Amino acid sequence: EVQLLESGGGLVQPGGSLRLSCAASGFIYSTYAMSWVRQAPGKGLEWVSGISNSGGSIYYGDSVKGRFTISRDNSKSTLYLQMNRLRAEDTAVYYCAKNGEGREWPFDYWGQGILVTVSS
Amino acid sequence: NFMLTQPHSVSESPGKTVTISCTRSSGNIAGNFVQWYQQRPGSSPTTLIYDNNQRPSGVPDRFSGSIDSSSNSASLTISGLKTEDEADYYCQSYQYGNRWVFGGGTKLTVL
Numbered sequence: 254e255v256q257l258l259e260s261g262g263g264l265v266q267p268g269g270s271l272r273l274s275c276a277a278s279g280f281i282y283s284t285y286a287m288s289w290v291r292q293a294p295g296k297g298l299e300w301v302s303g304i305s306n307s308g309g310s311i312y313y314g315d316s317v318k319g320r321f322t323i324s325r326d327n328s329k330s331t332l333y334l335q336m337n338r339l340r341a342e343d344t345a346v347y348y349c350a351k352n353g354e355g356r357e358w359p360f361d362y363w364g365q366g367i368l369v370t371v372s373s
Numbered sequence: 374n375f376m377l378t379q380p381h382s383v384s385e386s387p388g389k390t391v392t393i394s395c396t397r398s399s400g401n402i403a404g405n406f407v408q409w410y411q412q413r414p415g416s417s418p419t420t421l422i423y424d425n426n427q428r429p430s431g432v433p434d435r436f437s438g439s440i441d442s443s444s445n446s447a448s449l450t451i452s453g454l455k456t457e458d459e460a461d462y463y464c465q466s467y468q469y470g471n472r473w474v475f476g477g478g479t480k481l482t483v484l
Contacts, residue, residue, distance in 0.1 A: 288473070290418075298410070298418065298463050300473035312471040348417055357467035359408045361429065363417045 255279040257349045257364035264370045269339050275332040275349030275364055282330035283307075286352035288360060289323065289334050291345035301347070302334065303358060317343075339371045375399045377464050377476035384482040389454050393479045395464030396446040405467045407447040409438055412478075413460040421462075422449060451481075459483045 261273040275287070288303040302323040303312045311323055322335040332349055346366040353361035376398040385391040395407065409422040420429055422438035425447065440447045447466075451458055464476040 290473075290475075297461075297478040298412075298465075298475040300475065303471070303473065310471075314472070353420075353423060355406070355424065357406050358473070359406065359420070359423045359467075360410070360418075360465070360473075361420050361423065363419065366417050 255351060255362040257351060257362060259347065259349050259364045259367035262347065262367035262369045264372065265339055266373050267339060267341060267371055269371075270335070270337045271339065271369060273334040273336065273347055273349075273367060273369070275334075277330045277332065277349075277351070280351070283327040286358050287325060287332045288350045288352055288358070289332075290348045290350050290360070290363075291343075292348070292366070293342070293345040296345075298348075299345075303352065304332070336369070339369075341371050343369065344371045345369060374472070375466075375468060375474065377466060377474055379462075379464060379476040379479045381477070382480040382482065384484055385454055387454050387456060387483055390450065390452040391454060391481065393449045393451075393462050393464075393481070394444075394446050395448070395476050396444065397466070401442065402440050402445045402447060402466075403442050405469075407438065407440060408465045409436075409447075409449045410463045410465065411460050412463065413457075418463065454483050456483050 256278045258276045289301040320338045324333045348366045349364040350360040351362040352358035378396045406424045410418040412418045426438040
């Protein structure tokens with residue numbers, strides 16, 4: 254059974270930093286791309302960032318480019334999102350998502366989500 | 374860059390059939406696969422449909438997906454509606470340049 258467990262969320266002041274982690278199990282982690290998707294309170298889903306299975310290809314949404322860094326440790330089956338220079342509009346539930354087969358990386362499994370609140 | 378537009382909300386009675394549309398603003402809907410995700414209240418999303426019309430194992434065949442090039446849109450059809458189908462539904466597609474685009478979501482009420 255695929256399991257994705259996010260951690261590291263919480264309350265942070267504007268301009269601060271936070272690192273999210275996502276522990277994966279139930280599949281061969283090093284074989285699949287992974288992504289972060291967020292959902293602001295009462296809003297829809299927004300893709301944040303994606304990383305290939307090897308970590309050699311990395312992509313960011315325009316709203317986080319230059320502030321967020323995605324990475325992965327295949328030896329620990331863990332995905333990370335380093336979030337710097339946080340803004341109020343980054344307040345959201347952040348979901349770790351496993352990408353499925355195919356060149357367009359559909360999302361096939363999702364974590365339970367972790368809340369990040371940016372506020373003074 | 375394209376957008377995916379969904380109706381804000383739809384409602385239908387139990388046992389009936391409902392269709393949720395997802396219209397692509399530019400470029401050919403058939404140019405990239407469309408996925409559909411279900412998000413029940415207070416829960417994380419789950420995958421209902423991938424590659425336009427494929428169901429992951431465990432998803433009932435009451436759920437089906439299709440695309441229509443004439444309207445440049447994708448559709449999610451749910452037949453034999455159940456109260457447990459009440460949720461938010463999101464379409465999603467890949468955009469060249471390595472972007473993943475979501476529709477704004479549709480709230481389904483089963484009344």
